[in-house]
Amino acid sequence: MDSFVFSNPTKIVFGRGVESQVGSETGNYASRVLLHFSGGSAVKSGLLGRVRQSLEASGVEVVELGGVQPNPRVSLVREGIKLCRERDISFILAVGGGSVIDSAKAIAVGVPYSGDVWDFYDYASTPTEAIGVGVVLTIPAAGSESSSSSVISNESLELKRGLTSELLRPCFALMNPELTCSLSPWQTACGAADIMAHVMERYFTNTKNVELTDNLCEAALRTVVSSVPKILADPSDYAARSELMWTGTIAHNDILGTGREGDWGSHSIEHEISALYDVAHGAGLAVVFPAWMKHVHGHDVARFARFAVRVFGVDEDFFNPEAIALEGIRRLESFFRMIGLPVRLSELGVPTDKIQLMAEKCTVKGHGTTGNFVKLDAAAVRKILELAS
Amino acid sequence: MDSFVFSNPTKIVFGRGVESQVGSETGNYASRVLLHFSGGSAVKSGLLGRVRQSLEASGVEVVELGGVQPNPRVSLVREGIKLCRERDISFILAVGGGSVIDSAKAIAVGVPYSGDVWDFYDYASTPTEAIGVGVVLTIPAAGSESSSSSVISNESLELKRGLTSELLRPCFALMNPELTCSLSPWQTACGAADIMAHVMERYFTNTKNVELTDNLCEAALRTVVSSVPKILADPSDYAARSELMWTGTIAHNDILGTGREGDWGSHSIEHEISALYDVAHGAGLAVVFPAWMKHVHGHDVARFARFAVRVFGVDEDFFNPEAIALEGIRRLESFFRMIGLPVRLSELGVPTDKIQLMAEKCTVKGHGTTGNFVKLDAAAVRKILELAS
Numbered sequence: 001m002d003s004f005v006f007s008n009p010t011k012i013v014f015g016r017g018v019e020s021q022v023g024s025e026t027g028n029y030a031s032r033v034l035l036h037f038s039g040g041s042a043v044k045s046g047l048l049g050r051v052r053q054s055l056e057a058s059g060v061e062v063v064e065l066g067g068v069q070p071n072p073r074v075s076l077v078r079e080g081i082k083l084c085r086e087r088d089i090s091f092i093l094a095v096g097g098g099s100v101i102d103s104a105k106a107i108a109v110g111v112p113y114s115g116d117v118w119d120f121y122d123y124a125s126t127p128t129e130a131i132g133v134g135v136v137l138t139i140p141a142a143g144s145e146s147s148s149s150s151v152i153s154n155e156s157l158e159l160k161r162g163l164t165s166e167l168l169r170p171c172f173a174l175m176n177p178e179l180t181c182s183l184s185p186w187q188t189a190c191g192a193a194d195i196m197a198h199v200m201e202r203y204f205t206n207t208k209n210v211e212l213t214d215n216l217c218e219a220a221l222r223t224v225v226s227s228v229p230k231i232l233a234d235p236s237d238y239a240a241r242s243e244l245m246w247t248g249t250i251a252h253n254d255i256l257g258t259g260r261e262g263d264w265g266s267h268s269i270e271h272e273i274s275a276l277y278d279v280a281h282g283a284g285l286a287v288v289f290p291a292w293m294k295h296v297h298g299h300d301v302a303r304f305a306r307f308a309v310r311v312f313g314v315d316e317d318f319f320n321p322e323a324i325a326l327e328g329i330r331r332l333e334s335f336f337r338m339i340g341l342p343v344r345l346s347e348l349g350v351p352t353d354k355i356q357l358m359a360e361k362c363t364v365k366g367h368g369t370t371g372n373f374v375k376l377d378a379a380a381v382r383k384i385l386e387l388a389s
Numbered sequence: 390m391d392s393f394v395f396s397n398p399t400k401i402v403f404g405r406g407v408e409s410q411v412g413s414e415t416g417n418y419a420s421r422v423l424l425h426f427s428g429g430s431a432v433k434s435g436l437l438g439r440v441r442q443s444l445e446a447s448g449v450e451v452v453e454l455g456g457v458q459p460n461p462r463v464s465l466v467r468e469g470i471k472l473c474r475e476r477d478i479s480f481i482l483a484v485g486g487g488s489v490i491d492s493a494k495a496i497a498v499g500v501p502y503s504g505d506v507w508d509f510y511d512y513a514s515t516p517t518e519a520i521g522v523g524v525v526l527t528i529p530a531a532g533s534e535s536s537s538s539s540v541i542s543n544e545s546l547e548l549k550r551g552l553t554s555e556l557l558r559p560c561f562a563l564m565n566p567e568l569t570c571s572l573s574p575w576q577t578a579c580g581a582a583d584i585m586a587h588v589m590e591r592y593f594t595n596t597k598n599v600e601l602t603d604n605l606c607e608a609a610l611r612t613v614v615s616s617v618p619k620i621l622a623d624p625s626d627y628a629a630r631s632e633l634m635w636t637g638t639i640a641h642n643d644i645l646g647t648g649r650e651g652d653w654g655s656h657s658i659e660h661e662i663s664a665l666y667d668v669a670h671g672a673g674l675a676v677v678f679p680a681w682m683k684h685v686h687g688h689d690v691a692r693f694a695r696f697a698v699r700v701f702g703v704d705e706d707f708f709n710p711e712a713i714a715l716e717g718i719r720r721l722e723s724f725f726r727m728i729g730l731p732v733r734l735s736e737l738g739v740p741t742d743k744i745q746l747m748a749e750k751c752t753v754k755g756h757g758t759t760g761n762f763v764k765l766d767a768a769a770v771r772k773i774l775e776l777a778s
Contacts, residue, residue: 001631001635002404003403003404003405004401004403004404005400005401005403006400006403007398007399007400007401008398009396009397009398010396011395011396012394012396012647013394014392014393014394014395014647014648015391015392015393016392018392209628209631211612211615211616211632212608212609212612212632212636212639215607215608215609215611215612216605216608216609216639218604219601219604219607219608220601220604220605222604223600223601226600227600239390239597239598240598242390242598242648243390243598243601246390246601246647246648250644255639255644258401258403258635259403259631259635
């Protein structure tokens with residue numbers, strides 16, 4: 001186990017109807033907030049209206065900024081920063097899923113910064129302060145409701161980049177699983193793939209002696225594998241929706257990664273796909289992760305065999321761990337297919353003519369590597385994208 | 390899954406040598422601290438000297454209060470409160486295990502309170518403020534380094550009572566597994582039983598649909614079961630010491646109990662034993678828990694069968710879950726024996742002539758019940774103590 005520092009102060013309020021507490025929770029931090037959202041379902045379902053009402057009932061003045069898109073854009077972030085400065089706003093309430101929360105976090109670090117917020121995502125600068133962020137979560141997926149990360153797309157540069165900082169952890173997250181019952185099978189499945197990916201990025205590690213976190217990771221993965229089919233059979237299954245929603249938070253609140261080096265190669269490859277083709281992040285991960293596994297499993301067959309046995313219940317074969325390792329990868333791919341996700345670039349609607357470009361973009365213009373479990377150079381990334389074709 | 394609120398802001402700094410950061414961490418909170426400890430090993434090992442040095446190097450003035458005993462006494466707590474007030478101290482640094490930390494927490498809520506601190510442990514009052522507590526942990530056991538609870542003994546009343554409040558979570562905990570390598574096999578085993586008990590008190594629940602936390606609890610329990618024999622075989626096994634130490638925190642930081650009602654009957658029974666006989670808490674739990682299980686397993690045979698299979702690897706027998714449930718209890722008892730713990734009152738050195746008194750003391754003078762999984766009246770507690778005889 002490696003040395004580590006861990007702290008996650010986000011207050012989670014979980015259960016039926018908890019969004020009604022948004023006024024009082026927000027009121028603890030500010031009397032004027034930026035209400036940040038995408039539009040669409042939060043408006044139609046009446047959620048946004050209820051949130052607005054609760055805020056006003058608690059005497060919190062609301063300034064609105066909607067229009068967040070999946071793979072949230074730095075252009076809207078800049079607009080939000082300007083608005084917060086003009087209206088002297090020191091708290092942002094994100095109502096939505098990972099895109100809205102990530103956009104809110106970007107605004108939060110951008111407001112007190114004198115330069116352009118993209119500097120933080122381009123590794124040109126490191127944030128030292130941020131205004132507060134609160135969350136009403138509607139999609140279990142990104143884990144952004146208590147994570148220290150934010151991923152933003154720069155549409156003019158065709159880049160999608162992540163920022164990690166303890167400053168980015170939200171002050172609170174209100175999580176009502178009922179709000180997720182209206183998610184489509186597609187949204188649910190994409191979220192599940194994102195959740196599994198967050199755990200698997202931590203699980204596949206070279207750090208030795210990480211028994212507790214191995215066990216915890218497997219516990220979270222098994223929960224996703226058992227919950228999603230129940231949800232797809234009955235979208236209003238509150239119990240299964242609850243399991244998936246809470247697992248989404250646990251998957252990315254950093255407990256599961258304590259004392260171990262994560263990989264994050266699959267995420268960086270997927271970011272290149274989304275940056276060019278604007279695909280759903282979870283769907284992109286469902287395509288990339290099995291291909292990544294096929295490419296790297298030989299690096300630690302025992303770990304992949306354990307994954308197969310402990311997560312997918314594959315029968316142990318002590319005399320042929322390689323076969324078990326491969327069976328685990330097949331099971332993951334089958335699981336993604338079963339819940340309606342693509343597992344090939346073609347099924348994702350992504351052509352193969354820019355594979356070389358993507359491989360170079362995610363390896364420092366082809367001169368570096370991505371990932372930690374196995375350091376992938378541009379040729380390796382290209383190979384993985386070909387395996388995904 | 391039940392609704393819940395969860396927040397745990399304690400900053401964990403984990404790894405070799407982290408106690409050297411105590412000065413800078415403490416300096417973030419105060420320039421004068423009460424250094425609270427027991428004496429014994431922390432003095433002999435030189436740890437206390439190193440802590441003092443680090444504090445002084447960071448310009449933190451130190452006022453000392455040693456002498457904390459196992460099953461920490463309210464008399465020393467009162468002394469600490471007086472000292473903090475006289476010397477205008479607003480931060481307590483606990484160097485030790487659960488007893489020292491629990492004593493520090495009691496002082497922390499007592500300082501700003503106008504009445505007697507025992508009021509909080511006697512349910513006569515609820516704390517509304519507290520001064521800060523920091524921790525250098527030396528024993529993985531109580532989980533007090535990030536928990537919201539404190540257990541104190543009132544020697545004149547022969548009572549041992551717990552207080553739970555979010556105010557009690559320490560600001561930081563410095564956790565160096567190397568410091569635990571000098572713990573005796575007995576201390577290690579008692580700690581392990583305490584850790585397992587914290588998980589099992591949460592695991593045995595009537596709350597339905599708690600798949601994620603069931604999985605996480607089993608993950609933590611399996612880690613204890615696999616780590617302790619390694620430690621007993623090689624006390625300086627840093628990897629296994631790390632697993633046990635971090636599991637001790639996870640077991641009681643409240644993540645594993647989110648959305649489910651805990652039981653806590655075995656803890657309350659054990660508190661009556663310690664209050665009268667001053668036994669080691671972990672040893673008392675090793676005696677009480679298997680007896681409690683024998684008494685209540687019929688209430689939910691499926692859950693006990695799952696415990697046997699998932700924690701102790703008992704072969705499933707779908708046609709006879711009762712036998713599997715009983716085998717799980719036997720395995721737990723065998724595990725405790727194997728690591729050198731008592732599993733009967735007689736082995737603990739506790740006579741049976743005060744069973745009735747203990748049964749009444751832990752059930753509101755015999756008029757109430759204890760525990761949630763099965764509500765135990767005085768007759769049931771008596772039965773459990775007889776099963777432990």
